[in-house]
Amino acid sequence: MVRSCAADATVQIMNPDVLPAAQFSASFACFAVAWDLMHKAKKTARESFLPPEFTAPEFNHQAWLLRDIFGNPFRPVACDPAWRTSTAVGLAEVIYDDRAFDRLPILADALQDAGCEDADILAHCRGDGPHVRGCWVVDLVLGKE
Secondary structure: OHHHHHHHHHHHHOOOOHHHHHHHHHHHHHHHHHHHHHHHOOOOHHHOOOOHHHOOHHHHHHHHHHHHHHOOOOOOOOOOHHHOOHHHHHHHHHHHHHOOHHHHHHHHHHHHHOOOOOHHHHHHHHOOOOOOOOOHHHHHHHOOO
């Protein structure tokens, strides 16, 4: 199953439309991690269904980065225009320009003050990260979707 998804991801890389290819690759990365975690309860780490390159620390770090950039591709979030207050947009611009990801919890507070009650957005902002430029919440607030 994982190997057929890898083949599908390889075909998607040839897709001239970059966004669907990136989304599919992110979905595959999330699937691969979930598949491995699901089967770790039944198998030891030595008998993992995934090849070693998918269980290495670098792969886990890359999966975190993909989740930071794309969010959950199976649960897309729309930004209510009311959430784009001057405070929220100003904070998002500073976070984006200065890579000041330590201010994401403040952005969560500003979004919550503006009426945002989306658990995914608020949890992502208040989470430990890692975060990078292109963070899906910051891009959502800035309208870079």
